[in-house]
Amino acid sequence: MGRVRTVLGDIEAAALGRTDYHEHLFQVTPLLPGDELDDEDLSGEEARLLRAAGIDAMVEATPTGLGRDPAATARISARTGLGVVLTTGAHREAHYPSGHWLTALGPARLAERFTADLLDGAPAMDGPGESAPARSPKGEPVRAGLLKAGTGYWSISPFERDVLDAVAAAHRATGAPVMVHLEHGSAAVEVLELLASGGVPADRVVLAHLDRNPDPGAHAELAATGAYLGYDGMARTRQWPDSVLLDCLLRVAALGGADRVLLGGDVARRTRYVAYGGMPGLAYLPARFVPRLEREGGAELVRTVLVDNPARALAWSP
Structure with a gap:
């Protein structure tokens, strides 16, 4: 299976355990005013609750320029x-205010930054200038282990295309x-085609938020390409009940796509973190959704989507 790069060093993929593929411990974005995740102690408590609920590992999915804190993330992990x-890379353009330094970089400079995050260590402070890598509690550089890009709703802006090109270059190098990030699950095929043209095969790509378009037939077709399907829309009852996503997942599994589904929560707001005084918290996924999946799909399916697939x-890649 190879190795996974965590904030505390590389581990064998088989040792990763039950994995929540998409959460945030730190995030500050103009799209979510008042919902900043910026307190190490509170984010650390939320991580503890996730761990206590039976999750062994998670992806901290905040990319460059949005309040990412590699050193604090490593301390929380320890x-x-x-x-x-x-995570390194960049989000969809709407998360960056007009004139943000990151949007002024072309694909070559973006690729250099992303590659350095992966190989040398993420900077202690994201910014336009040089910064020494953040350090773990043991004094080692905190390296990113995942590249991220983002697109709008059925749209890919010039900046977002630059990021996709930069992510492809960083993938080729590392x-x-x-x-x-697929806004409302849109443009998955188009994104896979663009990344493939840059040398990223589909089986190296996770399509985040695909379940925001809960279409099992389309998901099965995407799974057949080898791409991973990110399901992270649980507890969003204003949009749909969990049963919609559960039924979609079970149908995709029946169509042969079980080995491509990943589970996450993408809670991403202080008003939805228990430690910050909100609800339902990161533990909702393992404590509330996963037991339903096990009852209806069986323990083997749960192991597939929580352990085998994220590993x-x-x-x-070699």
């Missing part, structure tokens, strides 16, 4: 025993896996 994979998806 304190809680929760394995954490840090073998790191790739995740793409393959997050392992670096």
Whole structure:
């Protein structure tokens, strides 16, 4: 399976355990005013609750320029025993205010930054200038283990295309896996085609938020390409009940796509973190959704989507 790069060092992919493929411990974005995740103690407590609910590892999916804190993430991982994979790359353009330094970089400079995060260590402070790598509690550089890009709703802006090109270049240079934010699950085929043209095969790509378009037939077709399907829309009852996603997942599994599904929560707001005084918290996924999946799909399916699939998806290519 290869190795997964965590904030505390590389581990064998088989040792990753039950993995939540998409959460945030730190995030500050103009799209979510008042919902900042910026307190190490509170985010650490939320991570502890996730770990206590039976999750062994998670992806910290905040990319460059949005309040990412690699050193604090490493400290939280060390304190809680929760394995954490840090993310580099950039989000969809709407998350960056006009004139943000990151949007002024072309694909070549973006690729240099992303590659350095993966190989040398993520900077202690994201910014336009040079910064020394963040350090873990043991004094080692905190390296990213995953590349991220983002696209709009049925749209890919020039900046977002630059990021996709940069992510592809960084993947070619390192073998790191790739995740793409798909707004409302749109443009999955188009994103896979663009990444493939840049040398990223579909089986190295995670399609985040695909379940925001709960279409099992389309998902099965995407799974057949080898791409991983990110399901992270649980507890969003304003949009749909969990039963919609559960039924979609079970149908995809019946159509042969079980070995490509990943589970996450993408809670991403202080008003939805128990430690910050909100609800339902990161533990909702393992405590509330996973037991339903096990009752209706069986323990083997749960192991596939929580253990086996993330171990393959997050392992670096040779």
